Amino acid sequence: MTDTMIEATEVSKTFGDVTALDGVSVTVPRGTVLGLLGHNGAGKTTLVNVLTTMLPPTSGTATVAGFDVVSQGNEVRGRIGLTGQFASVDEQLSGFDNLVLIARLLGASRGEARARADELLDLFDLTDAAKRPARTYSGGMRRRLDLAASLVGRPDVIFLDEPTTGLDPASRIGLWEIVEALVDDGTTVLLTTQYLEEADRLADSIAVMSAGKVVASGTAAELKAQVGKRAVHVTLASQQDAPAAIVSLEKHGLAPVLDAPKAELRTPVASSADLAVVVRALDEVKVEVAQLAITEPSLDDVYLTLAKNKAA
Template sequence: MSGLVMPPVPQPGSGSGSGSGSGSGSGDLMIEADAVSKSYGTVHALNSVSVSARRGTVLALLGHNGAGKTTLVNILTTALPLSSGRASVAGYDVARDPFEIRRRIGLTGQFASVDGRLSGRDNLVLIARLLGAGRRAARSRADELLQLFELTTVADRRADGYSGGLRRRLDLAVSLVGGPQVIFLDEPTTGLDPSSRLKLWEIVEGLVRQGATVLLTTQYLEEADRLADTIAVLSAGRVVASGTPEELKATVGRRTVTLTLDGDDAPGRAGASLRGAGFAPVGGEEGTRSLVVPIDTTREIADVVRALDHAGVEATELTFGEPSLDDVYLTLAEQHARTPA
């Protein structure tokens, strides 16, 4: 081989907040699944699933074990043929151009796949050489990735001596050796401690700011909320909801006002007044002085306060809470459980 030309390694940042796709340039569609289905006899692992992601964004697939997340990843990475529908990655059809897709993607599975008998550096050099890089280029690429993932101090240790967090970082580094345009992360932080998980989040955010497109499967709601530009919620092989984190929260979740009240009889009087004003407060059990009031808009906070004034109750603390992805996921799970198959 003539040697692999590899792009510069993007540097990670420590930015936070939902959605890492601010670096999206042309808005090219880099991942597209259109009515994709996968069946094994009478078992439907995927049933007409449609998702998409543009360049420089993160698409999160959220769902329980068996929801179909990994099956979709396997189809998009050409490891598994689809039964019907159409899918493309980086502009190439998964059925017609699997080789072109494999040249342009990186994949990190649920479990670290590095060779534990080799050092971290040797794992990276080996993959670079297999991709066609010369000896010098392979070592240079390995050094860049070791620095990016803060693995330089353990670079020459056998990988089977790494902690879980270090092995996951090395696994992700291996998937980036060829400078992929699209990165598939299948539950990459499963089993990691909070510190290691946070480090991986920061690395992913840095990669996306440099233009990479990421498809992330996860069961961690906080992970999807922080990283994803768009989320598709899967259940039993179907997409049951999709949108930005904010759109999903606004559609399914409800805002709340939590009240801490002054006086032992205050919750009872406040609850009666709030119900009279059309609210459905929760709480106020014996021995507590707090109520949680679901609201639809922030304008209703003033109505809550007026109801308290009408009851002659003083609130020592008032806290406004936005809906969370936990609310969304639990609501969708309940709706799906009630829906006949």
């Protein structure tokens, strides 16, 4: 038994003159979730394809559940579940028949296969549609069936490539809950996503990819601390007070930025204790405040900063 369930070491992958992966290293401990974030074309799907043995790396090595993805592909495939960015269920078969077929291919008896199919259809709220051909499913139902299909064999490691793209908010939250339950049971998950909120909620650690490289990694909190800043947002009762407010805040060593249409001053601060400084500075010049809020850095700040740094 190994405790590192996914390990990529300096993995590169080129397609002709396109470098899709450029020396990517990631480590995912058992029972944890790694969130891979990145723009279109960053290399997320390519990394998933290498780790799930669908594509050989051009250089570098990778293991899943302790097995080498190139030389021990069968062992790897026997321990993983994959939900691709593009659904892979058989359109002509019903949801039930799709799941039974997979269970039978994995060696379950007819009875076991049917029981597993029923259990998963129930988990994914597809029981009512179980007997209909998958081609009649909505996009969200298909995504759920696809995820159910990847869980038939109770894999130790699951790869979810943009699992909630195209799902409505309720289905997305339902899927998050299922992933959380799997992780509680010890399953290891690598998921790619464009949704920062999803990474923030599910991922124990996050790797941000850009142009085939990991440009930042850590917990959501670590990434936020790296680039994000706390800020005090002040909405002025009257926009005409803005110049006086700015002068006074600057006198107190702060650097406010005015969002004129909203009559809002955004002032980055080091700690929440600086809230008092902001209030005092405004009070000194008798500026009336309509609304006051302190915001914490979000993963969006992290992402936008990294994307901006790259473009600069």
